[in-house]
Amino acid sequence: MRPDPAAASALTERRDGARQSSLREHNLALVCRAVFASPVPLSRARLAAQTGLTRSTVSRLAEELIRAGLIAENEADGSGRPGRPAVPLTPAAGTVAGLGLHVNVDYVTGRVVDLTGAVLAAATLPGDFEDSDPTAVLPLAGGLAARLVRQAEERGARVARACLSLPGLVDAAAGRLLLAPNLGWSDLAPAAMLGEALPAAMAVEIGNDAHVAAYGIARAAPGRVAAQSSFVYVAGDVGVGGAIVSDGEVSGGRHGWAGEVGHVVIEPDGPACHCGARGCLETYAGRRSVLAAAGLSPTASPEDVAAAVARGDDAARTAVERAAWALGVALASTVNVVDADEIVLGTGFIPLMDQLRPGVEAQLAARTLAGPWSRVSLRAAPADPAPAATGGALRALETVIADPAGWIAPARSATG
Amino acid sequence: MRPDPAAASALTERRDGARQSSLREHNLALVCRAVFASPVPLSRARLAAQTGLTRSTVSRLAEELIRAGLIAENEADGSGRPGRPAVPLTPAAGTVAGLGLHVNVDYVTGRVVDLTGAVLAAATLPGDFEDSDPTAVLPLAGGLAARLVRQAEERGARVARACLSLPGLVDAAAGRLLLAPNLGWSDLAPAAMLGEALPAAMAVEIGNDAHVAAYGIARAAPGRVAAQSSFVYVAGDVGVGGAIVSDGEVSGGRHGWAGEVGHVVIEPDGPACHCGARGCLETYAGRRSVLAAAGLSPTASPEDVAAAVARGDDAARTAVERAAWALGVALASTVNVVDADEIVLGTGFIPLMDQLRPGVEAQLAARTLAGPWSRVSLRAAPADPAPAATGGALRALETVIADPAGWIAPARSATG
DNA sequence: GATATTTGTTGTGCTGTGAAACTTACTGAG
DNA sequence: CTCAGTAAGTTTCACAGCACAACAAATATC
Structure with a gap:
């Protein structure tokens, strides 16, 4: 089947030797990424300054990207400065x-x-x-x-x-x-x-939903890493999933299963978890646990819990406080291990954000080692139905x- | 001070445009890394096959590396195969x-x-x-x-x-x-x-000792990543430090402070830790805690603890079992967050390895989420005084x- | 000793970038 | 309105570095 069975026997078959064309591919990608990464449209001249390439090279590469429908030339808006006006390059729309x-x-x-x-x-x-x-x-x-x-x-x-x-x-x-x-x-x-x-x-890749959601949250637009792009993401659905994101990249770990914050241990003898262990975060902050502790129907929504707390329901308040405490403990352990300075709460935690915040922040403040040099901030993921x-x-x-x-x-x- | 103050004003000054010379640098590094990474000496021809470069290019690059004293030609040992014998290239000694x-x-x-x-x-x-x-x-x-x-x-x-x-x-x-x-x-x-x-x-870089030790443990030789190169490293001294290593690289996290396994929470209301929190792993498995619980002098060594356990001292046994249990709980949480499939215990834990193992493994087996697909193994770091x-x-x-x-x-x- | 086989080296051509000159398009002063 | 000044984008040419192919070297096998 393989074209070259003998060569495949080598231990490490890398084949990443760079030829002339690799050079072009590299620079093409460099210019492309720069156009997409910039929050403001860039001209060829600015791209040249930013990448260290010459204007002539950038021109050739930009030409190719335009022909491919990846980037587009926009109308120059009068900058008011002397000199030939720059042609702004931006991501191409609808191609x-x-x-x-x-x-x-x-x-x-x-x-x-x-x-x-x-x-x-x-x-x-x-x-x-x-x-x-x-x-x-x-x-x-x-x-x-x-x-x-x-x-x-x-x-x-x-x-x-x-x-x-x-x-x-x-x-x-x-x-x-x-x-x-x-x-x-x-x-x-x-x-x-x-x-x-x-x-x-069409190639179809697959991924864990929390990882992929976190990936999206770390992006302001296609190819553009958001200003806040290093964080621990925690999604509160029936299960509590998550992801570790640094500089916009989701850390996979050995097999790509990193970020399972839902099974960080809160109390070693705590409630039994469906995973077989005891005292996992999920048994305190998972949707079912919170609904049960709040005395609400198992089919109720996080918004229902928030509403119950808002109208002074004691059981709901206690349930949310307990979830916040457990989240804070789990996230403190997590932050000490992965060194993040931001936490993003998603999905089911979003409507409960204001009510969770004090409890989570109290535990984070008390338990994160690097506290004095790096305060951990907490925010809700943007509201997105999917x-x-x-x-x-x-x-x-x-x-x-x-x-x-x-x-x-x-x-x-x-x-x- | 700066040669080009205007250019520095740009938001992202990358300058990683590739020129012809970058291509050469890349391929030079590629060949060099390949020589060092291989457990067995490689010839120019094998390097060419492995990197995808041609033999002529590899020859030029190897020549340069030899002149620089980075690699050396060895005596060809009779392979018994027909054809001109290959000249093995290996790291240069003493240069x-x-x-x-x-x-x-x-x-x-x-x-x-x-x-x-x-x-x-x-x-x-x-x-x-x-x-x-x-x-x-x-x-x-x-x-x-x-x-x-x-x-x-x-x-x-x-x-x-x-x-x-x-x-x-x-x-x-x-x-x-x-x-x-x-x-x-x-x-x-x-x-x-x-x-x-x-x-x-001479450039002097600085690093956290646990990170640097873990880096070394993940290397079989200079430039050669060990077979087991993805693990969580935990060092047991007065403090309990650590590092997260994947594919030989130590994950730094946002500021380079990742891997502080010593402050993963075991019991939220556990013993007070000098870090200000309660119930950190360090208060169960740090040297001072273990010595105190074992009823030994604060200046005793881990070897003394191991000896006390070996001669049937009940307090020492209980102390070590408690440390093992806590280590297991902390490492299970850690493994769920970072997805490792190996744990390496270093420094003060090495002499106690045999006595710690059952307790640690029991908690790992019970609490790691991905258990069925990936059993977490436990080993001691190689004995190295420094x-x-x-x-x-x-x-x-x-x-x-x-x-x-x-x-x-x-x-x-x-x-x- | 002849042949096959693999390694390492030597020239030639192609590709892609840099440098500098050149063209284009605008601002602003007289 | 004209003309210098300025900056953006393009064109031309030389140079660097790799692939390719032919060649030389060193060994095993018959």
Whole structure:
């Protein structure tokens, strides 16, 4: 099968020797990333100054990126300064797009985003997928995806890649979902099960939903890392998931399963957790635990809890205070291990933010080692009905932005 | 001061545009790293196959590395295969070396290591530096370093760089020690305080001792990442420090203070810790706590504890079991957050390894989320009287190996 | 001793960047 | 309105570095 079986026997087959073309690819990516990373449009001259390349080289590279539909020339607005006015370069609108898909316990959602960050198509199918059949649910997601791709294409965009987020343990390199406890799924290759509706050539990567959501939260736009891009993300759904983000990159750890803040130990003899251990954060701050402690229905929402606290319900207040205390303890341990200076609370914690804050901050202040030099700040994730779908679309686009040459070559051959 | 104040005003001044010479530097580093990373000597032809470069290019680059004294040609040993015999290339012995220094509470130690990993010079000064005066202790270390450098130079080697490890919070980028609680030092620039004895041109980087030790443990030789190179390292001295290592790289976190496993919370209402919080791992597994719980003198050693347990001392056994339990709880939380599949216990934990193992493993097995797919293994760090000095020397060398062009240019001008 | 095989070296051509001159498009002063 | 001044973008040419292919060297096998 392999073209060169003998060479593959070597222990480390890297093949990253750089040739002339690698140089071009590198500089092309450099210029492309710079255009996308900048909050303000850059001219060729400014790009040259920033990258250290000459104006002539930047011109050649920019030309290529423009032809590929990745960046566009804008109208020069009178700067008032003498000299030939600069032509601002910005991400191209409506040409190339990424698809983010998210299969969760109570919905399937997707969105197509273009290089400017504009949403070209979006849709959500509510449902109850607890202990569901993946061979039924994934084709549903595939159909949704195909409709979104068609909408985007009707608006003139090409969908480059897709990222499918799942609430569970994922082996991203192998493209396999190992376990999604709440869906009741285990050991399957989801991308292949989306069905025939999607274009066969479209690459579909998979990821853990909290990781992908955190990735999106760390981005202000496609290819643009947000000002606040190093944090611990904690999502409060039925399970408490999370991610460790530094400089916009999600740390995967050995297998890509890092960030499981929900199973940091709060009290070694605490309540039994479904994971088999005792005293995990999830048993204090998971949705079911909070609802039970607050005396609310298991189907109530975080907003219901917030409302109960607001109207003075003692059980609800105690439940939220306990969750805040446990979150603070778990996050203090986490911060000491990973050295973050920001915490972002997402999904179910967002409506409870104001009520959680004092308790979480008290524990963080008391227990983080580096406190005097680096106060840990706490904020809510932006309100987004589908953060993992958004993050997935941005992730799909970033592979194009980070390696424009890799996109241009296949795209050209596919177009004919 | 700055040559180009206008350009510095840009938000992100990267300047990583690649020119032709960058290409050469990249490939030079690639070949160099490949020679050092390989456990078995490689020929030019094998290097070409591995890197994807042609044999002619590899020949040119190897020639340059040989001239610079970084690699050397060995005698060809009869392979028994037909064809012209390959010339094995290996790290050069005794030409270029790195210096590791470690100032700890009870000793100052240093060692000079060459590119093959051979120790060219080493020395240790015992002492009691608890709450000491840095303006007295650091010149002591500087003098030790100068003697070691001289010894190495007498043996024909040039010491390229140095790495000074300190037991505390370090800002490596700024070269400042922020706080070393046990030394009683705070907010100083240690490299400049080593004194005049060291060659002025020699760069001295500083690092946290646990991070640097972990770095060394993840290396089989200079530039060669060990087979087991992703782990959580925990060092048990008076304080319990640590590091998170993945693929041989130590994760720093936001400020470089990641890995403080000693302050992961075990019991939120546990014993008061000197850090101001309660129930930190250090209050269960730190040396002073264990000695006190075992009923031994505060100056006793970990070996004394192990001996007491071995002869059936109940208090010692209980103390060690409690430490093991706490270590297991803390490491389970840590593993869930950073996704490691190996734990390495170092310094004071090494003699207690056998006695700690069952308790630690029980907690790890019960509490790690990804257990079924990835069993966490536990091992002792190799016995090394000065792991941070070794790690520091390797780190110093790795900057040369990773950027040979950066070493060759200044080295040539310095030699004349 | 002839042949096959693999390693390392030597020329030639191609690719991509830098440097500098050149063109373009604007501001502002007289 | 004209003309200098200024900065952006383009063109031309030389140079650096790699791939490719042919070649030389050193060994095993028949």
